Amino acid sequence: MSDLTKISRLRQAIGDFAVNKGKVLLILSFLLFIVAAYYVMDFVTEDSLAVKYKKTTALVEEVQETKNVLTIVTSQGFFVVDPGLRSDKFKNIADFFRKVKEDGSPVRIDYKDVGNDKVIENVFYRAESSKFGKIGSLK
Incomplete structure (x- = not known):
């Protein structure tokens, strides 16, 4: 049992x-x-x-402003800046890119392809500068 x-x-x-x-x-x-x-x-x-971003590091060669469009010419090509992108540290994103151009330091750009344009939605300064110090995310 x-x-x-x-x-x-x-x-x-x-x-x-x-x-x-x-x-x-x-x-x-x-x-x-x-x-x-x-x-x-x-x-x-x-x-x-x-959202899938592409990333690149480039030197800023020229900053072009027309009406509501800001175009950044870099060593990696042309980038259109999203009008919604604003900076607490720099009131105008165009000034930021102009200062980076003057400094000659590379900038890391996160962008996405929209049609034929590369649209910048977030930017990170990837170098320490004697003029600017460390600069973090601008978004």
Whole structure:
């Protein structure tokens, strides 16, 4: 009799483990489905859910201002500055780029391609300058 009791207890333990394992697998598969759905939607939608920035480091060669458009000519090409980008340290982003040009230090630019334009949405000054000191994020 004791052997049958041990076997039935073993079967019960295996059954309980299988049920609990099934619940854990169900939860994990649900989480995996959510993550996969996010990436599928990100791939399918034209306007990406996660903003993907390209990064470059460049020397500023020229700053061109016209009406509402600020264009920065760098060693890496032309960049259009997002009108919403503002600086606490420099009231005008154009002044920042002019000062960087005068200093001759490289600037790290995070941008995204919008049509044919490279749009700057965040800028980091990547050098210490005797004129400016350390400059952090401008956004």
